[in-house]
Amino acid sequence: MKDVQSERDYRNIPLKHVGINNLKWPVIVKDKKNGTQNTIATVSLSVDLPHFQRGTHMSRFVEVIKELKSVSPKDIEGMLNDLKEKLDAQVAHCRMEFDYFIYKPSPVTKIESPYDVQCAFEATKNHEFDFILEVKVPVTTLCPCSKEISEFGAHNQRATVDIKIKSDKMIWIEDIVKVAEESASTPVFSLLKRKDEKWVTEMAYLNPRFVEDVAREVAVRLEANKDIKWYSVCVESIESIHNHNAFAYTEKGMME
Amino acid sequence: MKDVQSERDYRNIPLKHVGINNLKWPVIVKDKKNGTQNTIATVSLSVDLPHFQRGTHMSRFVEVIKELKSVSPKDIEGMLNDLKEKLDAQVAHCRMEFDYFIYKPSPVTKIESPYDVQCAFEATKNHEFDFILEVKVPVTTLCPCSKEISEFGAHNQRATVDIKIKSDKMIWIEDIVKVAEESASTPVFSLLKRKDEKWVTEMAYLNPRFVEDVAREVAVRLEANKDIKWYSVCVESIESIHNHNAFAYTEKGMME
């Protein structure tokens, strides 16, 4: 059969990315506590395409991901090397988004239950291997202004802390979650008995945080970790008093 | 050209709905204050198909909606009558989901600004015409339990009050929004200056409501309106202390 994809292209336009996306795939992720965790990734895989080739071979992306056993940075680098080889490409790229469960005891009654954080691995292999870990952590923020100006109460809400990092060493998802939770008014929990709810309510009130505060608290903690070469943080709160959200963003290098 | 859709079908399976959906369409909706409001609807249109006909004629749905000028219940009934005639159907059905803006002054400084509520019209024309108005109103809920058991503060969050009604008389979207807002801890606003934020914070604290409370407060108000023949209400709160939501649902007829 004719290989239409391998035809010569005369339009002289190189493509930065060609590939597949929105591919759901079962994956096994490293878990700090339990060794591994089964989850489902939404995957994007691509390579560059030189100006002289008409098309890539889309079925090979699925052939390559079929070989993937678990998804550590090293496994992903191996997969990207395979992609480059099988598709005769200079650069290969991968993004995997997945739910990941954190098991955490409630603050007073110490009942453990899971809650999910949305994570992503984003990796590029050129000559170098570039790997970004992304973790979106749900937390509570309580508004310092609302507390200050009101006789009683303070508006608060669920917020998301979206942290991206690059590091030469393995950084656990669990450790990024900890950074986010320490930086917020309080963490969220799946299961809170009445004593726990009292603790969470009072802790949030004693610990008011703007989205700006949370972003800076995260940045301070990430700056202190010498293994982290780059980070960004975006905090977004589902404002309880508005029908829109508030957000704050910073990244490594803003301080210099 | 051959009309494949009109072929005789021998499988003996009548279809309840055949039609189109996910059609974005510009529409003009009646506005209580300003006469009309331009918005964009996501539309589903369908008819029944008897067991002996192979397919419907999909292009006629778009021909019919092209004739629609504005979208009052009466206009929609007219469109459904056209659909029944053009497609030789017994029943025609329509659902239109759209954003609608409410213009409301802030509570203290009285600065007016818009915020959106998500609405839907759902209509069926058989012999009778059946019309449901749906309005999803964002509000604030403050947890009565959290307030009661804590020394200070109380968790609160954005919540959505989803009200559906049937009525023989015209009911304005604005009036359903009012019912939802009166039933919550406080309304939400797009623009709050500091004096307004103080008012909203304190009002919510003085007015704690479970999702169960809000659902019942809405039901009490809707029961009192003799024009409303049927309603349902679903209140869902984006819990600030959890990564999941809480909800409560009731509907007309539960009391009997």
Added chain:
Amino acid sequence: MKDVQSERDYRNIPLKHVGINNLKWPVIVKDKKNGTQNTIATVSLSVDLPHFQRGTHMSRFVEVIKELKSVSPKDIEGMLNDLKEKLDAQVAHCRMEFDYFIYKPSPVTKIESPYDVQCAFEATKNHEFDFILEVKVPVTTLCPCSKEISEFGAHNQRATVDIKIKSDKMIWIEDIVKVAEESASTPVFSLLKRKDEKWVTEMAYLNPRFVEDVAREVAVRLEANKDIKWYSVCVESIESIHNHNAFAYTEKGMME
């Protein structure tokens, strides 16, 4: 601490559903071939609330789901019984939506690869136990009208076949997927080599199907299965020639 939820309510409004939703939870589902499959469910859990009680106890829903080991109909019935007991309720309700992977060889080269179908379990326990299995299967539809009226080619597209069934006997997700795929122009696959793509292209062309045809083909197959007491089927195609979709719906009992 005071139990605010247990206060007497005087508004005289019973609630049909109170509970939690949007809870992500790791679950283990029965797999016809491999015994079990790990996946992640988005869960809704609720009970009824009598008119005289102010609120339900939301933390107990999470306590109950923590006890769930795997999610067969029997396990879910057990969980709903627990919910009724722990919350002193008459009716308990559960909905779990999850991705499920089907492993299928390509049609010619027989290379196996997984693709996901979106499933749901929806269960209610009153005196009786009512259980609905829902499976949304991606397929290809090729338009019979376009084929008939055109000199060459025919528009085709990805479509979704959404099947819901009630049965007294265990029905495997895999068997519902088979019904959907046999009813379409062709199945979809994750990995197709050139010989497979030729097969799929030609098969679709030889096998044109309106959404109406697919819905009826599914209905004919489900009617023939005497274990199935009730079903509904909705077929929706992402029309390649429009920016909207076409759909067809039928359900058990339309034929009588």
Added chain:
Amino acid sequence: MKDVQSERDYRNIPLKHVGINNLKWPVIVKDKKNGTQNTIATVSLSVDLPHFQRGTHMSRFVEVIKELKSVSPKDIEGMLNDLKEKLDAQVAHCRMEFDYFIYKPSPVTKIESPYDVQCAFEATKNHEFDFILEVKVPVTTLCPCSKEISEFGAHNQRATVDIKIKSDKMIWIEDIVKVAEESASTPVFSLLKRKDEKWVTEMAYLNPRFVEDVAREVAVRLEANKDIKWYSVCVESIESIHNHNAFAYTEKGMME
């Protein structure tokens, strides 16, 4: 009342963006044919925040957007200047996503009907004003490989052409849509009578395009327009034979 936001911050972390997002707002956009078009934008507005200030004043973002009459690049630049002044910021940023309707006659019967394209304006005002127009156009792609290797037929599907451009001169949304449609196998239409459907089916078959082809055809056309200083194009097809998508991306500067 105390202005908590204006407190001095000692954490030494400047923030790149602080502001609001997910704000729905009614806007009026310039229309090439009809002068203006009413639509609804989902808005993000932000400014930078220096390391020494604790928080921004979130209500001022809404005050500033309230003054916006229509949304040309010039109007948006004015709004960003206001934001910089009111919030004493160095940089102001805006993103508005909205549906926009194109009115187009069908190819043979020439019946005009609207279909929507998703657009965005993304603007930054520092010393310079930077403005990106984004238009996502639905089209049809027919696979050249499938056509070549098959006896009859060829798989085809809806695809999206996502084009972003920077230009010193006003570029109409309508003109970007035209570029996308000329580059695809065929355009999509809201209303096609049988003669139109024949035309579209045959045209697509005569005009097979990989996502790679469409991306390059768009690039060739945009390179030829000397007003366009920068562009990117991402073509994504909802593959009719898979449950995942294929995509191709290129941008200005790849050729050098």
